[in-house]
Amino acid sequence: MKESAVKKIAVLTSGGDSPGMNAALRAVVRTANYYNIECYGVREGYNGLINDDFLKMGPRSVKNIINQGGTILKSARSVEFRTAEGRQKAYDNCVKLGIEGLVCIGGDGTFTGAKIFSEEFGIKVIGVPGTIDNDIFGTDNTIGYDTALNTAMEAIDKIRDTATSHNRVFFVEVMGRDAGFIALNSGLATGALDILIPEKKDSMQDLFTNFRKAEKTGKASSIVVVAEGEKLGSIYDLANQTKEEFPDYDIRVTILGHIQRGGSPSCADRVLASRLGYGAVVGLMDGKTNVMAGMRSNDLVYTPIEEAIKKHNEINKDLMLISEILAI
DSSP states (O other), rough: OOSOOOOOEEEEEOOSOOOTTHHHHHHHHHHHHHHHEEEEETTHOOOOOOOTOEEEEOGGGTTTTTOOSSSSSSSOOGGGGGGHHHHHHHHHHOOOOHEEEEEEEEEEHHHHHHHHHHHHHHHHEEEEEBBBTTTOTTTTSOHHHHHHHHHHHHHHHHHHHHHHHTTTEEEEESSSOOOOOOOHHHHHTOOSSSSEEEEEEOOOHHHHHHHHHHHTOOOEEEEEETTTTOOTTTTHHHHHHHHHHOOOOOOOEEEGGGGOOOSOOOHHHHHHHHHHHHHHHHHTTTOSSSSEEEEEEEEEEEEEEEHHHHHHOOOOHHHHHHHHHHHH
């Protein structure tokens, strides 16, 4: 490989944590070491850049973390980094250490901060998509999505056991403030009667129609999976309106919440994180900046951060149709 464009880099995790962030961190540190690049970890995201909270890292710094959820560097949403003064402090600290490139692991907010920082000060940045929502353009999957999806599926499977035992209707909320990927795929995988997501124009009448169809086919219990960003209303509003329409239904509500963010990452997330962490370092070595490393059709690709932020992965309409067909 030709001479590297960077000699010293830093890596941080920012925003919401996701399973596999540690695997990505491990890949960054060990790839940097392999190519004789000094690597520093930054604690608590952009706050660490501002507060000069750097940690020199080598291969042993990241031992036994590939299987751990969360992030050993900690994460935070930095209010101060949104100010010009905060970013100046961050840059001054990078200059003091001789940091020439940053690997920023996170989602939209993380990438927005990285883009502004790079444009203002010329420091090279490459993003690595770590978010369970899977809503970032430029990669087929984001780090943590597969693990979160499987966590939701396993939880809904267990809820179905009690729903069937008591002839109950369960409304189950999964994470996804702006995106319905977890809801759609976990709902399809668990045989949900209906799946309510922000990308689809849902109505209570359509939901009620599905309940009536289920009654005619002899269904005695049902699961409705709802993304937290569903526009019809809160999951409690949906359950209450359903109870008014069907007074005899025994209805329960379950919110899975942050359980979906934790846990040991799946094999798919560990491999994805390893490939993207490697790709971020190699990209910096090649002089790339203001791009995100992603996987598309199993190939490593680089997408301009601006595109990754502005565009979003689209819901597969075939999956929506399949979920409706199979829910009868």
